[in-house]
Amino acid sequence: MNFLTDKKFLWYVSSFLLLFALLYYGTIAMIGIAAPGGYYSPFVERYLDYVSWIKMSLLWGVGALLGLFGIDTATEPGYLVRIVGKRGVIIAMDCVGYGVYSFWLAYVVTNKGSFVKKGAWVTGGVFLLWFINLVRITLFLYVINKHQAMPLGIDHHTWFNIFAYIFIFIMIYFFNKGTTTTSA
Numbered sequence: 001m002n003f004l005t006d007k008k009f010l011w012y013v014s015s016f017l018l019l020f021a022l023l024y025y026g027t028i029a030m031i032g033i034a035a036p037g038g039y040y041s042p043f044v045e046r047y048l049d050y051v052s053w054i055k056m057s058l059l060w061g062v063g064a065l066l067g068l069f070g071i072d073t074a075t076e077p078g079y080l081v082r083i084v085g086k087r088g089v090i091i092a093m094d095c096v097g098y099g100v101y102s103f104w105l106a107y108v109v110t111n112k113g114s115f116v117k118k119g120a121w122v123t124g125g126v127f128l129l130w131f132i133n134l135v136r137i138t139l140f141l142y143v144i145n146k147h148q149a150m151p152l153g154i155d156h157h158t159w160f161n162i163f164a165y166i167f168i169f170i171m172i173y174f175f176n177k178g179t180t181t182t183s184a
Contacts, residue, residue: 012110015110016106016107016110017106019105019106019109019110020102020103020106023098023101023102023105023106024098024099024102027051027098027102028098030044030048030049030050030051031051031093033045034048034049034051034052051093051096051098054096054097054098054130055079055091055093055095055096056079057130058091058095058096058130058133058134058137059075059079059081059091060075061134061138062081062134062137062138062141063075063081065134065135065138066083066138066141066142071083071142072084073141074088076088078090079091079092081137081141082141083141083142083145086145087141087144087145088141089137089140089141089144091137094157095133095137095157096133097129097130097133097160097164100129100161100164100165100168101126101129103168104122104125104126104129104168104171105122105126107168107172107175108121108122108125108175109122111175111176113175121171121175124171125168125171128167128171129164129167129168132160132163132164132167133160133164136156136159136160136163137156139156140156
């Protein structure tokens with residue numbers, strides 16, 4: 001059957017793309033609304049700025065992870081984390097990983113499954129992607145303080161995307177295991 005004439009497939013793809021775009025560009029809009037200037041909203045900044053919450057959790061996580069190895073860190077304004085007395089990294093908006101989170105959420109929501117199954121997979125998947133990001137930032141901070149380059153000369157954001165999508169495809173396999181169709 002030609003997939004271009006399969007209405008279920010076309011509905012699935014369009015639903016996925018629409019939800020992905022809503023999540024991805026909605027996050028970008030939220031970043032803009034939560035930042036002073038332009039269309040700034042103090043309410044959004046105070047109560048709905050989930051991107052800054054993720055950034056803070058990454059700052060805390062980097063410190064906790066390095067602390068397990070006896071390496072002390074300090075956080076500074078501007079979402080900067082550093083090894084005490086050494087170099088640091090700033091966790092910018094692009095470092096949060098909202099693109100891979102958006103992809104994963106859109107995938108799970110547009111597929112078949114109970115609310116409980118989808119909730120568990122969204123939660124577990126987002127946590128796994130957050131943890132991969134945490135490890136990436138931690139390793140990057142450690143590497144720059146050892147004055148070494150990233151493996152194979154590949155940028156740390158690219159490494160994050162490579163590992164994130166490998167794990168997303170693995171999660172997709174297990175999410176769909178036992179499901180006969182993936183259309184909504």
